[in-house]
Amino acid sequence: MTALCVRQAVCVAVSVAAAVVALTGCVTPTDVSDDRFIRFFDELAFGSGVDSDHANRLVRWEGSLRFQVRGDASFRTQAVQIMAELGRMADLADAPEQTNDAAVILHQEPAGVSFPINRDRVDCYIHYKRRGPVIVGADIHIAAREPQRVELCLYHEVFHLFGLGHSGAIASVMSPFHGVSAPTRWDFMAARFILSDKVNSGMLRQRVLDTLGRKLPSLRAMPG
Numbered sequence: 001m002t003a004l005c006v007r008q009a010v011c012v013a014v015s016v017a018a019a020v021v022a023l024t025g026c027v028t029p030t031d032v033s034d035d036r037f038i039r040f041f042d043e044l045a046f047g048s049g050v051d052s053d054h055a056n057r058l059v060r061w062e063g064s065l066r067f068q069v070r071g072d073a074s075f076r077t078q079a080v081q082i083m084a085e086l087g088r089m090a091d092l093a094d095a096p097e098q099t100n101d102a103a104v105i106l107h108q109e110p111a112g113v114s115f116p117i118n119r120d121r122v123d124c125y126i127h128y129k130r131r132g133p134v135i136v137g138a139d140i141h142i143a144a145r146e147p148q149r150v151e152l153c154l155y156h157e158v159f160h161l162f163g164l165g166h167s168g169a170i171a172s173v174m175s176p177f178h179g180v181s182a183p184t185r186w187d188f189m190a191a192r193f194i195l196s197d198k199v200n201s202g203m204l205r206q207r208v209l210d211t212l213g214r215k216l217p218s219l220r221a222m223p224g
């Protein structure tokens with residue numbers, strides 16, 4: 001059934017059949033129920049197994065987002081544009097700022113380089129640094145060259161920086177199955193929530209999910 005989820009357009013076509021939706025995880029954005037979004041966020045924040053501490057306590061980025069970019073002119077331009085858009089869509093209190101001493105570094109790697117992740121090789125990855133439940137810095141490596149792929153890589157890896165892992169529950173740049181070409185509004189809702197003052201780093205999973213349930217109406221009301 002996964003093949004049906006390769007393109008979002010296909011998912012829209014099959015989503016009329018509730019049984020198929022349940023099996024494939026394909027839904028149109030307007031179809032996503034509160035329960036489904038909470039499951040999506042639960043998988044993103046606690047279920048990815050990036051490390052064992054993620055299983056029960058919230059691990060996330062905090063504060064303003066300062067970053068460096070190391071690469072050629074077109075990579076630097078694209079990275080700065082995407083960080084600005086990300087700051088706007090994730091509703092960061094301060095716009096992401098490019099500074100020379102930032103602890104988040106976006107590295108453009110030589111074309112064709114790949115990185116081993118589990119048993120795959122990928123063209124972008126993140127290595128982040130933590131202090132307890134707070135992510136305090138990261139090196140993000142991008143070997144992709146095609147601009148659309150670079151964009152997807154940057155969004156995906158910065159969502160990891162925020163503390164979000166992977167989920168196939170909803171069309172998302174954090175899903176390996178949906179094949180989306182850009183972040184969805186569900187990605188930005190998840191980013192807004194994990195970065196919000198409604199939750200704290202180290203907060204227990206159930207409390208985070210209960211808070212999410214209460215805050216979903218206001219999250220849904222935000223633009224994007």
Ligand SMILES: [Zn+2]
Pocket residue numbers: 156160165166
């Ligand atoms: Zn990932």
